[in-house]
Amino acid sequence: MPKSLWLLIAGMMVNVTASSFLWPLNTIYINSHLGKSLSVAGLVLMLNAGASVIGNLFGGSLFDKIGGYRSILTGILITLLALVGMNFYHGWPHYVIFLAIVGFGSGIVFPSVYAMAGSVWPEGGRKSFNAIYVAQNVGVAVGAALGGLVASYSFQYIFLANLIMYVIFFLIAFFGYKNISVNTGKQTSLIQEGTFIKNKSKFTALILICSAYILCWIGYVQWQSTIASYTQEINISLKQYSLLWTINGALIVIAQPLLSRIIRRFENNLKLQIQIGIVIFMISFGVAAVADAFQMFAIAMIILTIGEMLIWPAVPTIANSLAPKGREGFYQGIVNSTATGGRMIGPLLGGIMVDVFGISVLFTSLIGLFALAMIFTAVYDRSLRKKESVSVSMIS
Secondary structure: OOHHHHHHHHHHHHHHHHHHOOHHHHHHHHHHHOOOOHHHHHHHHHHHHHHHHHHHHHHHHHHHHHOHHHHHHHHHHHHHHHHHHHHHOOOOOHHHHHHHHHHHHHHHHHHHHHHHHHHHOHHHOHHHHHHHHHHHHHHHHHHHHHHHHHHOOOHHHHHHHHHHHHHHHHHHHHHHOOOOOOOOOOHHHHHHOOHHHHOHHHHHHHHHHHHHHHHHHHHHHHHHOHHHHHHHHOOOOHHHHHHHHHHHHHHHHHOHHHHHHHHHOOOOOHHHHHHHHHHHHHHHHHHHHHOOOHHHHHHHHHHHHHHHHHHOOHHHHHHHHHOOOOOHHHHHHHHHHHHHHHHHHHHHHHHHHHHHOOHHHHHHHHHHHHHHHHHHHHHOOHHHHHHHHHHHHHHO
C-alpha cells in the first residue's frame, strides 16, 4: 500500500476512536443521565444522523470541487468547535445542538477519506476500502473499550477524551494530507458532456444497492440504541456492553487474514458476498432475540461482526466502480449518507417500536427488513446486465 493510504488509515483510526468514546453511549446518556425516553433518545440520534447525511452529501461534492485535503480539514474544524462547546455545556438541550453539529462536521470527513483512498491506490480495488474499514474498527475497539471504562467514572471525561482525539486527528490531517495528490474531474464538464445521462443505469444500480445498505444499517444501529438500553434493563453492566463493541472491533482486525482468503472467492461477485452477509445478519438478530445474558449477546455480536465484514467494505467498492470520472466523491457521499440515513432512522424507529410493541416485535421486524434488503441486492445490477446484453448483441 502507498504511504498516502497509510496516512489515511491512521487518520481514520484516530477519528473513529474519538467518536467511539461517545456514540455507543449516546442512548444510555440521554436515557439515564438526561432522563429522556427511548423515543426522545431516538429523535436526538436521528437529528445527529440527519446532520451527518447533509455533511456526507456536502463533503462528497466538496471533495470533487476543492479536493480531499481542504474538505477533510473543513469537517474536522467544524467538529472541533462543537466538541469544545460540548465539554462546557452537555445538559439539555445544549447536548442535542452540539451533537447535531458534530454529526455535520464528521459527515463531511468520511466520503472525502473514502474517495481519497480509492484515488491514491486505484489498482488496489477493494483493498483500499477494506483497509479504511479495518482502521475504523480498530478505532471502534479502542474507543468503545476505553469509553465504557471512562464513563463508569464520569461522562465529563468522555467529552474531554473525544476532544483530545479530534485534536490529534486534525494534526495528522493538517501535516499528513497536504501533499496527497488526488485526481478529480470537473463537475461542470461532466454535466456538459452528458455523463449522467450516459450512466443512468449505473446511478440506478447505486441507488438500489444503497437501498439494501440503508436497511442493513437500520437493523445494525439497534445495537447502539434500543439493544443498548435493553441490556441495561436485564442487568448487563455498562462495562460489559462496551466490551461487546471491543469484541466487534477486535474480531474485525484479528480475522482479516482468514477473511482475505474467503473474500478472494467473491472477487468477481460482490453481490453474493453481500447476500451472505445479510443472511448472517438475520442469524445474529435471531440469537439476540432470545438472549438473556452477556454470553448470548457476545455470540450474537460475533455473528453480526462476520456479517458486517462482508457487507460494509463491499458497498463503497461497488460505488467506486460505478462512479463516473470526477464524481467519486459524490458517489461515496451517497453511500455514506445512506449509512448515516440508516443510523438516523434506526434509533427513532426502534425506540418507538420498543415503547409501543416491545423488544420481541422489533427483532421480528428487523429480520423482515433484512429479507427486503436481500431483494434489493439481488436486482441492483439488473439494468447493468441488460445494458451489457444490448451492447453485446449490437456488436454481434
